[in-house]
Amino acid sequence: MLNIADTLHDWCREDRSFALATVIHVTGSAPLPPGTALAVDAAGNVVGSISGGCVEGAVYELCQQVLADGGTPARARFGYSDDDAFAVGLTCGGEIDVLVQCVDRADRSHLAKALDAVVHSRPAAVAQVVDGPEEFLGRTLSLLGDSSTYDGTLGGEREDRAVAAQSRALLRAGRTGRIEVGGDADTCPDRLSVLVHTYATRPRMLVFGAVDFAAALSRAGHFLGYRVTVCDARPVFATPTRFPHADEVIVDWPHRYLADTAVDTRTAICVLTHDAKFDIPLLRLALSLPVGYVGAMGSRRTHDHRLGALRELGVSEDELARLCSPIGLDLGAHTPEETAVSITAEIIAHAHQGTGLPLSRGTGPIHRPAPGALSSAARTAA
Template identity: 50%
Template sequence: MRDLAPHVLEWQAAGAPCAIASVVAVRGSAPLRPGAAMCVHADGTALGSVSGGCVEAAVYELAREVLASGEPRFVSFGPSGDVFAVGLTCGGEIDVFVQAVEDDTARVLAAAHLAAAARRPVVLVRVIPEPGGRAGGAVAVWENGHLGSTGSPGLDLAVLADARLMLGQDTTTVRTYDNGVRAEPRMLFEAWAPQPRLLVFGADAHAAAVSGIGAFLGYHVTVCDARATFTTPERFPHADEVVVDWPHRYLAGTRTDDRAVVCVMTHDAKFDVPVLAEALGRPLAYVGALGSRRTQARRVRELAEAGVSPEALARLHAPMGLDLGASTPQETAVSFAAELVAARSGRGGRSLSLLDGPIRPTGHGVVVRGRPAGTGPAPARAGAGLPSV
């Protein structure tokens, strides 16, 4: 939904009706995770995906029906034994919520989009109405404020408290609230964390290729080098930031978290040893460095002499990348990206054809029962789903 928000808002501003179909839960193996979405314009244009192809046509038709009727839909798709029936060929099951975008929802979505664009954690909450009901309310929640309403003051208090517990996560969850009546309201929570950072140190062709594939994977990309001649926005069109500074000095003054990635592309001791010593002292998701095995052996000696512990050195991916036989900058970037994805998911990076077991992580997304509406702050609870980029 996050990636489609600009398109939905553009259509809404032009007065064009549109509908959003969102994956709210996954059971078993499925192509996409909770939060995946498709938006459908009144003229038939469709953007995004909910299943990677298996049930796209059926969801598209549902969105068209919702646009015509104004009535939201909540549907499940699972494996089908009938070759002509609509179902997931991967054997999993997904729940999809489809709603037309009304003015109030668009205003809330715009607030969430602006917060995310400013790299602020935000949670978008949408009411899932009962079958045959009209579209419910929506709320955007950020650290010091919120916009919108569920339509019930008591429920708003409970939803706001739960949403604030999810700030900084990157998950999608459905929560059900006990309000003492038969039809218990359900809420779709989408927590949008700021994009994880990819810090690329070095300003050469390999750095340009790595910054491009990092942007493709959804990272907020910064390229930094002390050489102003080579460190220009024109040379790094995919980077969000291009910084002229000594790498270690820039990193020392930069906030990072445990999702951030550092790639050192200089293979020059006066640049890479100080910045790697700084990086390996931080709880980063991945630290990699380009260079030959001879360069790496020299680098390890110098990092040890600089006081970097053996435990910290063991975190260094160098030479970085998987063994793909890469030689060009573009191939090297693919090798790095493959290792990064494998490291992030805890996989070994081997050929799928040589392995047994599930291809994708399973069990994304859960349905959580909330506390009664209006009963005060909720206790902390683990978020559903897996971190995404």
């Protein structure tokens, strides 16, 4: 639902009744992921999309029906139909399950707080029951990233505590996902399937080296939604004028800046300095941190020399295996702009465990679950 946070925020503040249609499960090559939503208010105004246009008409009618029926939630499945060329379905060949619910006044009250956080770029999560006993279906609970408390209820204190704990973990990871709770005496007797919608702060891209490649990479990183930092120890090169697409330009020794800045598992570190006095202490530190990606520019000879220097400093083989060097995918890139595409393509593939191969050479579904999506604690479907 956070794909339409701006409009839902306005509707909640206006205390406007509306029906919310949410993609709760995807099979195969569906166009949009779980959590994507469409909403219809009592006046027939619509916002959002759940299929890129394939089934929007049918979902719009279902939303109006739920509003007219007094808010009883409804579920529907849409897939590809070979039997009827005029059937409502997805042309991509996948299947989606959609939950349609009427968002009542109690939910609008606490959703407004979470949506306000999203609109103002603050982390928040909304947990939504998408499967379980009918009396729980569609209930929501929201959390703000700067608070240890939650608002709303899924039906009982035990359910709420269990869902809130797992939702916070997903929020820290920046993942929208599906979790299962209940079915035992320790949490709650009723088993609930809950879709947790998360809005996390932008992931960071740290670009070290104020070179032409960094200018192109900062532009590409900004386009992909990263908060981009360019860092270089040379003040004559590290200027905001040279890097207008960077969120910040830092003049400092790279390893010293990295030691003092905040990183997480979504952070991408790109070392473009191509100078051993900067690269080696920086990479030694970067490879010891729990970041998502570490890449370094240079030839294969430079890479071999780098590995030797890092080994001499005690960097382990497991840590060295995390280094993507030479940086980027083999796209035949030559210009800084082409190289930026090569680097960001590798970052995307690394984050989602992609192969980097042309889709035309692969088999099976194009879309896949997010890495780490299945665990005993939280079965996600982001």
